[in-house]
Amino acid sequence: MTLFGWLRGRRGTENGRKLEAWRHKWHGAAAAPDAAAVAALTADLEGLELAEEEIEIEREMIDGLAELIKLREAVAREGLPVVETGHRVVGTDICHFSAPTSMPDDPAQPSGRLILTGARAIFAGGGRALTLPWHAISDVVQQERDIVLVRHDRDAFHRFRCNVYADALCAALLARTLSQRIRNAKREAVKQEAKK
Numbered sequence: 690m691t692l693f694g695w696l697r698g699r700r701g702t703e704n705g706r707k708l709e710a711w712r713h714k715w716h717g718a719a720a721a722p723d724a725a726a727v728a729a730l731t732a733d734l735e736g737l738e739l740a741e742e743e744i745e746i747e748r749e750m751i752d753g754l755a756e757l758i759k760l761r762e763a764v765a766r767e768g769l770p771v772v773e774t775g776h777r778v779v780g781t782d783i784c785h786f787s788a789p790t791s792m793p794d795d796p797a798q799p800s801g802r803l804i805l806t807g808a809r810a811i812f813a814g815g816g817r818a819l820t821l822p823w824h825a826i827s828d829v830v831q832q833e834r835d836i837v838l839v840r841h842d843r844d845a846f847h848r849f850r851c852n853v854y855a856d857a858l859c860a861a862l863l864a865r866t867l868s869q870r871i872r873n874a875k876r877e878a879v880k881q882e883a884k885k
Contacts, residue, residue, distance in 0.1 A: 726754070730751055760859045764866065772784045778813045787803070790836075790852075831860075831861035834857045
């Protein structure tokens with residue numbers, strides 16, 4: 690059974706309805722996470738008094754929010770993280786993120802790594818490398834453990850499934866930051882050209 694099928698199966702029970710309400714709060718907190726939200730979600734989850742095996746995923750979701758907060762604070766203080774990688778697809782780019790992922794929408798569902806550099810997003814796996822330059826990305830969406838990169842033409846999007854919520858949340862933050870940085874640089878270049 691898939692993760693989402695399992696979640697749907699839980700909804701019919703009283704505990705399932707409680708967890709669904711908790712997840713709704715989590716999604717709200719994920720939009721603007723802070724330490725108070727993590728503490729409140731943790732207390733709410735404890736208050737449900739469910740067995741640990743029933744709330745493993747929710748615990749992972751809380752851990753993901755805590756990691757996202759740490760990353761956001763680190764980026765504000767120090768700038769984007771630099772990740773050492775010997776992966777040849779990175780070339781001379783500076784790597785800011787690397788995590789194991791899969792591509793669930795691809796018929797072969799290849800597994801590999803999602804790598805985010807200053808210039809592009811790269812999926813290396815399944816015997817190939819997919820490269821998406823940031824200037825071609827119009828939107829970044831995070832859904833559960835997935836990160837979706839939407840191209841400007843809107844005819845194509847690429848979904849990457851992370852193994853844990855923390856990777857999906859952090860990848861989405863970095864992808865938004867990197868793509869926005871490219872858009873800002875383009876706007877600035879247009880302004881400078883107009884002044885000439």
